[in-house]
Amino acid sequence: MKTENKLKKKDTIPNKKTAYRNFPMVPRVVFGAGCFSQLGEILLPMRKNSDAPFIFLIDDFFENKDFTSRIPVMFNDEIVFVSAEEEPKTEQVDALVSHINGKYDEKPSGIIGIGGGTLLDLAKAVAILLNNKGLAKDYQGWDLVSRPSLYHVGIPTISGTGAEVSRTTVLLGPDKKLGINSDYTTYDQVILDPDLTKTVPKDQWFYTGMDCFIHCVESLEGTYLNAFSQSYGEKALELCKEVFLDDVSEEESRDKLMMASWHGGMSIAYSQVGVAHAMSYGLSYLLGIKHGIGNCLVFQHLQDFYPRGVELFKQMLQKHQIQLPQGVCANLTQDDFDTLINVALGMEALWENALGPDWKTIMTPQRLQALYEKI
Amino acid sequence: MKTENKLKKKDTIPNKKTAYRNFPMVPRVVFGAGCFSQLGEILLPMRKNSDAPFIFLIDDFFENKDFTSRIPVMFNDEIVFVSAEEEPKTEQVDALVSHINGKYDEKPSGIIGIGGGTLLDLAKAVAILLNNKGLAKDYQGWDLVSRPSLYHVGIPTISGTGAEVSRTTVLLGPDKKLGINSDYTTYDQVILDPDLTKTVPKDQWFYTGMDCFIHCVESLEGTYLNAFSQSYGEKALELCKEVFLDDVSEEESRDKLMMASWHGGMSIAYSQVGVAHAMSYGLSYLLGIKHGIGNCLVFQHLQDFYPRGVELFKQMLQKHQIQLPQGVCANLTQDDFDTLINVALGMEALWENALGPDWKTIMTPQRLQALYEKI
Numbered sequence: 001m002k003t004e005n006k007l008k009k010k011d012t013i014p015n016k017k018t019a020y021r022n023f024p025m026v027p028r029v030v031f032g033a034g035c036f037s038q039l040g041e042i043l044l045p046m047r048k049n050s051d052a053p054f055i056f057l058i059d060d061f062f063e064n065k066d067f068t069s070r071i072p073v074m075f076n077d078e079i080v081f082v083s084a085e086e087e088p089k090t091e092q093v094d095a096l097v098s099h100i101n102g103k104y105d106e107k108p109s110g111i112i113g114i115g116g117g118t119l120l121d122l123a124k125a126v127a128i129l130l131n132n133k134g135l136a137k138d139y140q141g142w143d144l145v146s147r148p149s150l151y152h153v154g155i156p157t158i159s160g161t162g163a164e165v166s167r168t169t170v171l172l173g174p175d176k177k178l179g180i181n182s183d184y185t186t187y188d189q190v191i192l193d194p195d196l197t198k199t200v201p202k203d204q205w206f207y208t209g210m211d212c213f214i215h216c217v218e219s220l221e222g223t224y225l226n227a228f229s230q231s232y233g234e235k236a237l238e239l240c241k242e243v244f245l246d247d248v249s250e251e252e253s254r255d256k257l258m259m260a261s262w263h264g265g266m267s268i269a270y271s272q273v274g275v276a277h278a279m280s281y282g283l284s285y286l287l288g289i290k291h292g293i294g295n296c297l298v299f300q301h302l303q304d305f306y307p308r309g310v311e312l313f314k315q316m317l318q319k320h321q322i323q324l325p326q327g328v329c330a331n332l333t334q335d336d337f338d339t340l341i342n343v344a345l346g347m348e349a350l351w352e353n354a355l356g357p358d359w360k361t362i363m364t365p366q367r368l369q370a371l372y373e374k375i
Numbered sequence: 376m377k378t379e380n381k382l383k384k385k386d387t388i389p390n391k392k393t394a395y396r397n398f399p400m401v402p403r404v405v406f407g408a409g410c411f412s413q414l415g416e417i418l419l420p421m422r423k424n425s426d427a428p429f430i431f432l433i434d435d436f437f438e439n440k441d442f443t444s445r446i447p448v449m450f451n452d453e454i455v456f457v458s459a460e461e462e463p464k465t466e467q468v469d470a471l472v473s474h475i476n477g478k479y480d481e482k483p484s485g486i487i488g489i490g491g492g493t494l495l496d497l498a499k500a501v502a503i504l505l506n507n508k509g510l511a512k513d514y515q516g517w518d519l520v521s522r523p524s525l526y527h528v529g530i531p532t533i534s535g536t537g538a539e540v541s542r543t544t545v546l547l548g549p550d551k552k553l554g555i556n557s558d559y560t561t562y563d564q565v566i567l568d569p570d571l572t573k574t575v576p577k578d579q580w581f582y583t584g585m586d587c588f589i590h591c592v593e594s595l596e597g598t599y600l601n602a603f604s605q606s607y608g609e610k611a612l613e614l615c616k617e618v619f620l621d622d623v624s625e626e627e628s629r630d631k632l633m634m635a636s637w638h639g640g641m642s643i644a645y646s647q648v649g650v651a652h653a654m655s656y657g658l659s660y661l662l663g664i665k666h667g668i669g670n671c672l673v674f675q676h677l678q679d680f681y682p683r684g685v686e687l688f689k690q691m692l693q694k695h696q697i698q699l700p701q702g703v704c705a706n707l708t709q710d711d712f713d714t715l716i717n718v719a720l721g722m723e724a725l726w727e728n729a730l731g732p733d734w735k736t737i738m739t740p741q742r743l744q745a746l747y748e749k750i
Contacts, residue, residue: 020407022417022564027402031603031645032395042397189397192603227630228406228567231638235610255602263606270406 020226023269024167026154028189031258033251036155036193040072043110046151050075052106057096057123059084059115059157067196071114076104084118087284087291090136090173093125100130107131110151110188116208117161117291120154124169124185127152136180137173145182154187157196159257160208160292162215162265164190170291177285177343192262194254206244206322207292209257210313212264213240214295217309218274219267222353226270233267236260244316274354275305275363278347279371282340287328296324301374305354329375340372341365395601398644399542401529403564406633408626411530411568415447418485421526425450427481432471432498434459434490434532442571446489451479459493462659462666465511465548468500475505485526485563491583492536492666495529499544499560502527511555512548520557529562532571534632535583535667537590537640539565545666552660552718567637569629581619581697582667584632585688587639588615589670592684593649594642597728601645608642611635619691649729650680650738653722654746657715662703671699676749680729704750715747716740 030038043054053076060081062068071079080096100108107130113123125136127149132139139145154164163169167186168179179185197205216237219229239260243253280294289297300317303310317324332340345351345368351359405413418429428451435456437443446454455471475483482505488498500511502524507514514520529539538544542561543554554560572580591612594604614635618628655669664672675692678685692699707715720726720743726734 019413020405020410022403022405022413025400025402025404027400028397029400029644030395030397032601035395038394038397194602226407227569227627227634231610231614231631231634235606235638239606252602256606259602259606263610269404 021270024183024186025266026165026187026190029192030190031192033195033255034193035191036070036196039112039153039155039191042189042191043072043112043153047074047109049106049109051104052109053077053104054110054112055080055100055108055126056112056114057082057119057126059119061199062114062157065199067199078103082115082119082122084115086118086288087172087177088118088121088125088170090125090140090171093122093129093136093171096122096126097129097136100126108150110153112153112155114155114157116156116158116204117163117211120156120161120163121169121171123152123154124149124163124187125171125180128169128180128182128184136171139180139182140171140173140176140178142181143183145180145184147184149184151188153189153191155191155193155196156258156261158200158204158208159194159197159254159261160210160212160264162212162261162268164192165262165265166268172285176346177281192258194251194258197254197258202320203322204292206316206320207290207296209240209244209260210296210299210316211292212236212257212261213244213313213316214276214299214309215273216240216264216267217306218276218354219271221306221309222272222274223356224270224272224353229267229269229271232263232269233271236262236264236267239263241312245312245319272349272353274350275302278344278350278354279340279368281347282344282372283328283375285343286336286339289328293325297328297375298371300324301371329372332372337369337372341368344368396645399558399561400641401540401562401565404567405565406567408570408630409568410566411445411571414487414528414530414566417564417566418447418487418528422449422484424481424484426479427484428452428479429485429487430455430475430483430501431487431489432457432494432501434494436574437489437532440574442574453478457490457494457497459490461493461663462547462552463493463497463500463545465500465515465546468497468504468511468546471497471501472504472511475501483525485528487528487530489530489532491531491533491579492538492586495531495536495538496544496546498527498529499524499538499562500546500555503544503555503557503559511546514555514557515546515548515551515553517556518558520555520559522559524559526563528564528566530566530568530571531633531636533575533579533583534569534572534629534636535585535587535639537587537636537643539567540637540640541643547660551721552656567633569626569633572629572633577695578697579667581691581695582665582671584615584619584635585671585674585691586667587611587632587636588619588688588691589651589674589684590648591615591639591642592681593651593729594646596681596684597647597649598731599645599647599728604642604644604646607638607644608646611637611639611642614638616687620687620694647724647728649725650677653719653725653729654715654743656722657717657719657747658703658750660718661711661714664703668700672703672750673746675699676746704747707747712744712747716743719743 168181
């Protein structure tokens with residue numbers, strides 16, 4: 001009988017759940033207001049020799065600001081200011097790698113990324129490509145990196161992306177927005193100094209914090225979760241609620257949002273994001289909308305999928321008097337919508353996590369387009 | 376003027392808080408029921424050659440049990456069963472190191488510790504001593520280890536000690552119970568398989584879980600805390616409450632207690648334990664009382680210091696019908712009490728964390744003896 005055979009065959013297939021990911025954690029972390037001043041001391045033993053520079057990739061927001069004088073530059077170390085106006089791109093990575101390889105006789109001692117998710121993702125990718133031949137786009141995908149990356153240090157100056165702790169670097173490539181997801185992506189050292197987030201403009205503070213909040217809602221409501229990721233996700237969500245809904249001091253708020261981002265990033269170990277991230281990827285790809293605000297634009301319309309999360313989100317918007325842009329998708333052509341839909345529906349794991357194995361019957365292209373039309 | 380000079384001098388002394396510990400995290404972790412079966416696959420790429428064995432140090436509770444057949448032994452790998460009846464000792468570490476060095480021509484590929492806090496601490500210390508000359512007692516203290524330890528893997532079979540994630544291995548030496556606290560102590564790989572805790576006897580499950588609970592109460596109420604440790608400690612405490620006070624399934628309980636132990640261990644990064652741990656150290660040193668039960672024996676009498684924590688603890692005792700031993704200190708001589716007091720008061724950082732800089736005026740030897748006499 002066919003049914004019996006099927007059952008038997010199914011029984012012999014190893015249960016997916018018996019192979020769990022062996023997750024790489026950041027092996028060194030320092031946390032504390034003002035701890036950025038320890039960077040020089042941390043880098044010193046990692047310097048190969050005086051000809052092997054450290055390359056500091058820094059958000060150009062900090063150019064000509066006092067902060068720059070605190071970068072512990074020595075010998076032929078180089079500071080490269082990078083714009084974070086746009087989502088990080090594979091070609092940016094290739095250009096930085098080519099610049100570094102062309103300029104120095106010795107391979108650098110390491111790469112230090114200082115900024116938000118864009119800078120942190122660029123620095124991770126540059127560290128990979130300095131030790132792996134080819135172009136950044138060749139490594140977009142799962143475990144395609146074969147050689148350890150160059151020593152790299154991540155220093156967030158805005159909280160919420162989780163890029164400081166995750167094993168991926170999400171890049172816009174020539175034909176996809178996709179992460180270089182590998183064990184070698186993770187930072188070797190992270191410096192968590194909440195004081196560095198003092199200068200963040202309010203809107204960006206909110207959108208990036210919401211990246212963490214939305215990510216946690218999606219993980220915790222998803223079908224992929226286990227107790228490891230649940231515990232990190234719950235803590236991150238709780239911290240977000242304290243920061244965005246309670247009345248905490250500015251110092252406490254900075255501390256807690258930095259920890260929310262950290263735990264939120266860890267929670268991804270055995271979980272996956274969902275509807276908002278999939279749709280936000282489409283907005284980034286087609287319209288270059290940044291990840292944080294893209295998530296917010298989408299999430300406000302997802303009450304059917306995340307009722308409690310969307311309710312809290314709207315309270316947060318109101319409390320902080322944030323006005324989301326409107327009419328973002330108002331003038332799009334049908335071709336544009338098709339692109340949005342194709343990119344979003346391509347994120348199969350996200351949909352399966354959010355809606356279960358029958359997600360294709362739940363999220364049809366028509367329904368997805370109707371959601372995009374609201375934005 | 377004297378006062379002015381003092382003020383000026385104080386101003387030039389760097390604020391203690393500007394130097395934060397650069398904390399080592401376990402660089403690799405796998406979590407999931409049944410994930411122990413991935414051990415062989417994880418060890419394979421770490422094997423130096425067929426003459427360099429893996430040494431498995433296993434709690435002798437598992438001797439002649441089915442579990443032993445699941446150890447992925449190859450070539451000349453060796454399984455050493457170790458009793459966890461007593462607290463781990465420096466001389467045990469030295470004996471194991473001497474046995475291994477004497478038996479094999481090649482240095483082992485690595486050490487795998489399987490068991491509770493005793494086994495996990497022994498395996499950490501053996502891995503250190505295989506790469507650092509001398510005796511275990513030489514390294515008891517802060518950052519005395521100068522060379523990286525041998526590759527070592529920690530696999531807890533009982534939850535609560537946090538030894539799987541901490542940067543210390545607490546050993547009874549010839550004249551002190553003290554940790555080998557170093558960056559090289561931390562495990563290179565941890566395997567968190569909640570199924571391995573299925574066979575734990577109920578009393579031990581409770582006492583070891585309380586190690587985590589008490590540790591979190593002490594950290595969270597202490598004066599050393601920052602937002603990093605607070606977030607881990609709060610999550611661990613919340614998980615302990617769910618496990619010991621709510622009605623959760625056995626599977627969920629195992630998962631959550633394993634995560635509580637993990638987060639509890641992480642919370643120590645920027646915090647310190649307090650009164651219960653200091654007093655429990657005395658009981659271990661003088662009477663050989665194991666750490667978990669020692670904490671419980673002390674903690675029940677600490678309502679003046681941790682009122683809410685002690686109240687919850689008593690609810691937990693009642694819910695699980697745990698009878699703590701009585702009259703433990705009933706027949707001690709004054710010399711014995713003096714030893715208890717000396718060992719306990721020697722843990723200065725713990726007292727300062729618990730009671731502030733004036734702790735000596737709060738916890739006098741008399742008051743401490745009165746507490747011990749109740750046990």
